[in-house]
Amino acid sequence: MISEDLPTPADLARFSLAAQHPLTLEWCSEAERLANLAEEHAFDLQLATDLKLAGKRAEFINVGPPVEAYLNRWVSVSSDLDAMLSIRFKGMDVGKPFVDVSVTSRPVTVTDLPALVETAGHEYGGFNAPRIRIWSAAETFFDLRPDLRVLAAPLAELGGGEVAPGLSLKPTADLSSYADAQAAYAAVDAAHPKHPGQAGLLCEEDLQETIDAGTMFDVIWRGRWSGYAGTLAKTKNGLPAQSVQEMLLAPHARGLGFGSSLSVLLARHLSADRRVLSGTIHGENRGALAAARRAGRHNIGGWWWVPTVN
Numbered sequence: 001m002i003s004e005d006l007p008t009p010a011d012l013a014r015f016s017l018a019a020q021h022p023l024t025l026e027w028c029s030e031a032e033r034l035a036n037l038a039e040e041h042a043f044d045l046q047l048a049t050d051l052k053l054a055g056k057r058a059e060f061i062n063v064g065p066p067v068e069a070y071l072n073r074w075v076s077v078s079s080d081l082d083a084m085l086s087i088r089f090k091g092m093d094v095g096k097p098f099v100d101v102s103v104t105s106r107p108v109t110v111t112d113l114p115a116l117v118e119t120a121g122h123e124y125g126g127f128n129a130p131r132i133r134i135w136s137a138a139e140t141f142f143d144l145r146p147d148l149r150v151l152a153a154p155l156a157e158l159g160g161g162e163v164a165p166g167l168s169l170k171p172t173a174d175l176s177s178y179a180d181a182q183a184a185y186a187a188v189d190a191a192h193p194k195h196p197g198q199a200g201l202l203c204e205e206d207l208q209e210t211i212d213a214g215t216m217f218d219v220i221w222r223g224r225w226s227g228y229a230g231t232l233a234k235t236k237n238g239l240p241a242q243s244v245q246e247m248l249l250a251p252h253a254r255g256l257g258f259g260s261s262l263s264v265l266l267a268r269h270l271s272a273d274r275r276v277l278s279g280t281i282h283g284e285n286r287g288a289l290a291a292a293r294r295a296g297r298h299n300i301g302g303w304w305w306v307p308t309v310n
Contacts, residue, residue: 006048006074012084012103013037013238019107020237021137021300027154027276028239037238044084044102048072063094065126072102073123078115081105087124088133097129098305108134110142117308131308137301146283149302150237151292152276158267158296164258169217169229169265175204177218177225184227184250199282202246210245217269219249219262226253229262231270236278237300242270244279247288259291 007015013034028036047053054070061070072086082105090096099120101108108116113134120132133147185201202210209232210216216230227249231242247262267277281288283302293299 006045007082009038009042009045010034012041012044015103015105016041017238019104019135019137019301021298023298024152024237024239024300032240033238036235036240040235040238041084041103044072044086047086048074048084061089061094063097063127069124069126075119075123077104077112077119081108081112081115083116083119085120085123087127087129097124097127099124099127099129099132099308101132101134104134108136113142113306117306121308129308132306133303134306135301135303139299141304144304144306147303147305148280149283149289150278150300151281151289151297152236152239152241152278152300153295153297155242155267155270155273155275155277158264158277159271161260161264161267161295163261163264164221164256166222167226167258167261167265168220169262169269170220171214172211172216172218172228172230174211175208177228178204178207180225180250181228181248184248187251188254199285199288201248206245215242215270216246217266219253219258221253221258224252226250227262229266231266231277231279233273233275236276239276239278240274241276241278242266242273244277247279257291259288260294263292263295263297 016037017034048071051067055067057070058067070087072084074082074084077083083101084103086100086102088098088100090098101116116132116134120129181201207216210230213232215232216228218225219227219229228246230246232245234241234243236243249258263277277297281292
């Protein structure tokens, strides 16, 4: 079923801007940010009307419901709250469905959660999603479990931070260290069982894209390859950003407090760029969150999991 009376991309942009962290309003003009948000949310509207695209999703996911069930829905949640809902699968795992609340007509509050859960169940009941996901700029939200948090700051504010002695970046030339990066992630996964659900290595194709953009760097410590740090120019939350694609330290360089240095070094290498350095970190990855904040990045919001069943 295709939603009726859909908002425009400009409407969704205004709604989305109202839910962003106040600090970020200083990082970009309102006109530019609204234009960026409208472009970002245009895809939400396409997913609400494009049956061909919904068909491709249905074919790829293949969990039973008809094509129309994969469309986004613009729905009335309560007398003063409308929302754009979509069916998603965490990590594209068909066993992990959830309903994403991608845009709301005003910021979500705790009192909205029961109505959002009920509406999500009504719209996407055929998927038996055990949870919904909401966005909030708040650093804590009732007793909900976090998903990803966005840590960001203007590049111009980060370059003056401290860098650990002997640590540097150099442009990555090729994929010759990819096996070392795989081994580094495997070592972290083995030491920290929750880590595989919190972060993972870029695939070779995506890593090559970042290399080609000239914004992927080898981390060098004491003359030795010690990790990756890289970004891609994108718009994130309506902000012109250098979006963190990879920030990895090899086992021999971990536990030494180098994490915050990587954000500072990236800012120095990208100093001519007037964008924001922005990256997502899992809300339960305390070490990575602390490192980003030590570098001067701010926790500007993120996503929260709301269970649909007790």
